[in-house]
Amino acid sequence: MLDALIDVARQGHDVAGHIPRELPGRLALSRRRSMTEHRLDAGDRGEADVLTDPELAHLREEHERLLRVAVPGLDWLHRQLGDLGFCLLLTDFSGATLETRAVDRRAGQFASSGLRAGACWSEQIQGTCGVGTAIVDQAPVLVHGQQHYLVRNHGITCAAVPLFGPEVKLLGVLNATACAQDAQKFGQGLAYRLTQQTAVRIEQSLFMEHFAEHWIARVRRQTGHWDDDPDVLIAFDESGHVVGASRQLSQRLGRRDWSIEALLNQSVDGLIDFARAHPGAPMHLAEPSGDDTLSAMIRAPRRVRRAGPARAAAARRPAPGDGLRRLEMLANSKVPILLLGETGSGKELTAKAIHARSRRHDQPFVAINCAAIPENLIESELFGYREGAFTGARARGSVGKIAQADGGTLFLDEIGDMPLGLQTRLLRVLAEGEVLALGAATPQVVDIQIICATHRDLEAMVRAGQFREDLYYRLNAATHRLPPLRERDDKPALIRKVLAEECAAAGKSVVLSDAVEAALLAHPWPGNIRELRNVLRYAIAVCLAPALDWADLPETFRATVAAEEGDRRRVRLGGGETASVPERDRIVQALERTGGCASAASRALGVSRSTLYRRLRQYGIRLP
Numbered sequence: 005m006l007d008a009l010i011d012v013a014r015q016g017h018d019v020a021g022h023i024p025r026e027l028p029g030r031l032a033l034s035r036r037r038s039m040t041e042h043r044l045d046a047g048d049r050g051e052a053d054v055l056t057d058p059e060l061a062h063l064r065e066e067h068e069r070l071l072r073v074a075v076p077g078l079d080w081l082h083r084q085l086g087d088l089g090f091c092l093l094l095t096d097f098s099g100a101t102l103e104t105r106a107v108d109r110r111a112g113q114f115a116s117s118g119l120r121a122g123a124c125w126s127e128q129i130q131g132t133c134g135v136g137t138a139i140v141d142q143a144p145v146l147v148h149g150q151q152h153y154l155v156r157n158h159g160i161t162c163a164a165v166p167l168f169g170p171e172v173k174l175l176g177v178l179n180a181t182a183c184a185q186d187a188q189k190f191g192q193g194l195a196y197r198l199t200q201q202t203a204v205r206i207e208q209s210l211f212m213e214h215f216a217e218h219w220i221a222r223v224r225r226q227t228g229h230w231d232d233d234p235d236v237l238i239a240f241d242e243s244g245h246v247v248g249a250s251r252q253l254s255q256r257l258g259r260r261d262w263s264i265e266a267l268l269n270q271s272v273d274g275l276i277d278f279a280r281a282h283p284g285a286p287m288h289l290a291e292p293s294g295d296d297t298l299s300a301m302i303r304a305p306r307r308v309r310r311a312g313p314a315r316a317a318a319a320r321r322p323a324p325g326d327g328l329r330r331l332e333m334l335a336n337s338k339v340p341i342l343l344l345g346e347t348g349s350g351k352e353l354t355a356k357a358i359h360a361r362s363r364r365h366d367q368p369f370v371a372i373n374c375a376a377i378p379e380n381l382i383e384s385e386l387f388g389y390r391e392g393a394f395t396g397a398r399a400r401g402s403v404g405k406i407a408q409a410d411g412g413t414l415f416l417d418e419i420g421d422m423p424l425g426l427q428t429r430l431l432r433v434l435a436e437g438e439v440l441a442l443g444a445a446t447p448q449v450v451d452i453q454i455i456c457a458t459h460r461d462l463e464a465m466v467r468a469g470q471f472r473e474d475l476y477y478r479l480n481a482a483t484h485r486l487p488p489l490r491e492r493d494d495k496p497a498l499i500r501k502v503l504a505e506e507c508a509a510a511g512k513s514v515v516l517s518d519a520v521e522a523a524l525l526a527h528p529w530p531g532n533i534r535e536l537r538n539v540l541r542y543a544i545a546v547c548l549a550p551a552l553d554w555a556d557l558p559e560t561f562r563a564t565v566a567a568e569e570g571d572r573r574r575v576r577l578g579g580g581e582t583a584s585v586p587e588r589d590r591i592v593q594a595l596e597r598t599g600g601c602a603s604a605a606s607r608a609l610g611v612s613r614s615t616l617y618r619r620l621r622q623y624g625i626r627l628p
């Protein structure tokens with residue numbers, strides 16, 4: 005595997021600062037999208053949308069982590085390029101400008117060209133441009149003068165580089181713009197190279213921060229020349245299990261499980277012992293060829309896990325309604341939205357709310373449940389067909405759901421159940437904005453906002469080869485997770501809200517008795533809000549008194565609650581453990597005796613450190 009690392013390091017070097025050969029083709033495609041898909045008027049001189057101050061403040065809050073890490077990089081780049089007449093932009097993944105930098109005497113001029121905080125530089129709004137095209141292609145781009153689609157942007161030249169987070173997810177774009185003449189004078193190439201180098205550094209800082217609780221190997225190929233390759237970063241845990249790697253290496257490794265031993269040809273104990281004995285020193289790995297050397301700096305975990313599982317989950321838990329505003333903004337910029345959540349947690353309701361508050365609210369909202377339609381019919385349902393496309397087809401053909409949603413929103417529920425072949429066709433719709441009906445000769449251009457939803461673990465499906473990785477990355481830029489009802493902080497308020505809605509629908513007015521309220525609050529609600537609504541609807545229908553009583557609840561629900569209460573009592577009495585307790589106990593005792601030191605505990609138990617870590621994972625034991 006060392007060869008793979010050397011390749012990746014070399015590739016990183018080759019990519020940095022070089023203008024990609026395929027750029028003219030990409031710009032031509034973007035131009036076509038601007039015309040046919042975004043239907044922009046190249047001569048439009050109107051003011052582009054700019055976020056209001058409160059909207060911008062909200063957006064900055066949402067991207068607090070990106071800003072914290074990227075702003076020092078933006079400032080550094082400004083020190084290099086500001087005096088040469090460049091204005092710098094940091095945008096989020098939809099092209100909304102979060103921060104700008106320009107020297108004072110030029111700031112006003114740049115702002116009047118739309119280079120200011122809150123302005124949106126998506127391709128859908130500006131046509132071919134640095135930021136927007138870098139977002140669509142997920143690759144760096146250089147757009148000079150008249151290569152911009154809108155005439156009003158012909159006077160500027162832009163070097164834009166996408167920024168990816170540690171999970172290879174697009175977070176935003178770093179962009180350097182100058183007046184076209186200045187850029188020619190002072191070197192567009194220089195701006196491009198420096199912007200790429202800064203983007204690499206920002207990505208590395210994000211990686212280091214994200215994996216601060218893990219061991220990190222910074223692998224470096226030194227060539228004997230002055231321009232060393234960018235570091236390849238690999239994060240791993242004490243058992244040697246690789247938990248993350250920098251982008252190019254991640255792509256090279258695929259989604260399999262890797263151990264640091266396999267990647268670096270060194271035992272994990274050897275790496276850790278070396279790092280402890282020689283902090284900050286590079287560890288020599290190999291001499292691949294001639295003068296070149298490959299070395300790794302091993303960084304110890306910075307932070308100890310402080311939060312217990314419950315606190316960590318609470319920290320991750322979104323506040324009610326949190327993020328809906330951001331989704332509304334995204335709905336207007338045509339970034340596909342992915343809603344994740346258990347069944348009944350409100351995905352479809354959220355999709356409808358996004359549509360209702362978007363600019364498309366008076367256009368169709370078309371929903372299709374990919375799990376509910378037989379596999380052989382989904383294709384014709386989605387894409388439609390021309391007359392005679394297949395035996396049994398309706399004589400006059402049929403308009404597919406995608407075309408029906410033209411101008412509006414297409415909601416693809418249970419996207420995880422979409423057959424692989426159709427995923428490829430959907431990807432084409434997303435990339436090119438065109439739909440080809442079965443049996444049709446020419447595609448139809450469509451303008452749709454796509455919202456997908458699933459209760460499945462798409463990442464695991466990608467790993468298992470059941471979901472296309474490229475489609476997953478297309479869809480997951482704007483992901484919104486709906487918490488299960490049992491984890492919602494607003495559970496009491498939500499119960500009251502659904503009760504009020506169901507009372508209104510039934511034309512009754514009832515309240516909850518204490519016993520019922522306690523049962524509703526304690527139940528884990530595997531069917532989430534749908535289950536809650538059904539239980540309350542039933543109870544309201546049969547209730548004869550002004551307060552819902554225990555006896556009004558559906559019998560199956562009462563039986564489940566009684567069983568759950570029994571389980572809780574057994575656990576309180578310590579009787580709920582399973583057969584494999586002895587080994588688990590021995591491990592816990594060994595850790596207690598050794599003050600939580602994994603090495604000492606593994607010696608005491610007579611197993612290797614990696615075996616101990618495997619067991620810890622297996623039994624869900626966390627080190628203090």
Ligand SMILES: Nc1ncnc2c1ncn2[C@@H]1O[C@H](COP(=O)(O)OP(=O)(O)OP(=O)(O)O)[C@@H](O)[C@H]1O
Pocket residue numbers: 345346347348349350351352353354417459501502533534537
């Ligand atoms: N915030 C909410 N307030 C009130 N009712 C809600 C809320 N969210 C969801 N519901 C109700 O819960 C039920 C299920 O919602 P929805 O169909 O949107 O869930 P879903 O996640 O799409 O489910 P599935 O994955 O099974 O399709 C509906 O009756 C809906 O009215």
